[in-house]
Amino acid sequence: MDISDHVRNILRDVLSLGSRADRLDGNSALLGALPELDSMAVVNVIAALEDQFGFTVEDDEINGATFATLGSLVEFVSTKQTDRVGPAG
Amino acid sequence: MSPLAKFREAARRFGHGNAWLLAASRALALLFGQRVRIFKYYFMAQPIAGMGTARPRGGTFDLRWVRDGWPLFSQVERPSSVIAARFAQGARCLAAVTNESELAGFLWFTVGPYEEDEVRARFCPEPVGASAWDFDVWVLPRYRMGRLLSYLWGVAGAQLIEEGVGQTLSRISAFNAESLASHRRMGGRVVGEAVFFCAGRWQLTKCSLAPKWHLSWREDQRPEIHVGNGGP
Numbered sequence: 001m002d003i004s005d006h007v008r009n010i011l012r013d014v015l016s017l018g019s020r021a022d023r024l025d026g027n028s029a030l031l032g033a034l035p036e037l038d039s040m041a042v043v044n045v046i047a048a049l050e051d052q053f054g055f056t057v058e059d060d061e062i063n064g065a066t067f068a069t070l071g072s073l074v075e076f077v078s079t080k081q082t083d084r085v086g087p088a089g
Numbered sequence: 090m091s092p093l094a095k096f097r098e099a100a101r102r103f104g105h106g107n108a109w110l111l112a113a114s115r116a117l118a119l120l121f122g123q124r125v126r127i128f129k130y131y132f133m134a135q136p137i138a139g140m141g142t143a144r145p146r147g148g149t150f151d152l153r154w155v156r157d158g159w160p161l162f163s164q165v166e167r168p169s170s171v172i173a174a175r176f177a178q179g180a181r182c183l184a185a186v187t188n189e190s191e192l193a194g195f196l197w198f199t200v201g202p203y204e205e206d207e208v209r210a211r212f213c214p215e216p217v218g219a220s221a222w223d224f225d226v227w228v229l230p231r232y233r234m235g236r237l238l239s240y241l242w243g244v245a246g247a248q249l250i251e252e253g254v255g256q257t258l259s260r261i262s263a264f265n266a267e268s269l270a271s272h273r274r275m276g277g278r279v280v281g282e283a284v285f286f287c288a289g290r291w292q293l294t295k296c297s298l299a300p301k302w303h304l305s306w307r308e309d310q311r312p313e314i315h316v317g318n319g320g321p
Binding site for chain 2 (some may be wrong): 031035036039040041042043046052058059060062063066067077
């Protein structure tokens with residue numbers, strides 16, 4: 001499963017999106033488009049990302065831009081994973 | 090968007106009754122400006138247990154109880170007279186600060202009657218001593234998609250539970266569908282509703298809770314609405 005599918009599944013489960021999650025692609029807006037993604041629910045999304053990808057999200061690393069689209073969230077997760085593994089070579 | 094399309098959208102989001110009320114409120118505002126206004130609130134009860142994270146991690150946010158005259162209040166659009174009146178009626182404020190200089194968010198509550206400042210009303214949370222009234226929960230926009238709100242509720246909630254307070258009550262505008270949905274997702278439930286028709290110094294209140302109806306025309310006249318565990 002690639003990162004995009006994994007993140008989509010996390011959103012589906014945490015926000016109870018059901019089949020709406022299947023329609024999310026990289027350009028799909030999250031913030032403002034998913035009423036379930038509010039300022040309390042976002043805490044559960046962050047916790048699920050930390051739990052399932054094995055990294056830690058600091059408070060000053062996240063903001064509205066992180067959750068703008070599925071693509072921006074996937075990019076954030078990819079960067080965190082790269083940081084965790086460290087540079088190749 | 091045409092007026093009809095706007096009405097249909099409002100009816101979809103708030104229900105037909107509230108959409109008519111919102112349309113009337115806007116029409117009156119056009120005719121009379123701020124002198125004639127309609128407010129409709131739902132009263133919501135929220136269990137405190139499980140709300141938020143009581144132990145902020147990292148050092149980004151410093152949460153502290155603040156008092157009247159705290160200098161960082163100048164960073165938000167709240168008149169100093171309003172802040173002073175809140176503290177004078179026994180309200181408490183938990184604030185979050187970043188870098189020792191930036192007000193990142195706050196929440197306010199009383200454990201006892203709250204004198205509303207948008208309309209003339211005194212909201213009394215019940216059961217007395219076991220319920221709080223929360224208001225003006227605010228977070229700086231760039232921190233809204235993070236953990237700060239959870240920290241504020243977690244720390245305030247831990248303090249309230251220590252004092253024997255198990256639920257918090259608040260009034261939410263009937264025209265704020267997002268906030269109503271958010272409260273419901275956190276376990277909140279509607280325990281009453283009230284409509285305030287304000288025309289100049291006259292105010293007519295229609296409420297699902299006692300006193301049901303109230304008419305006032307002086308600053309010192311206001312309905313005392315006891316909000317607690319009952320249904321609407």
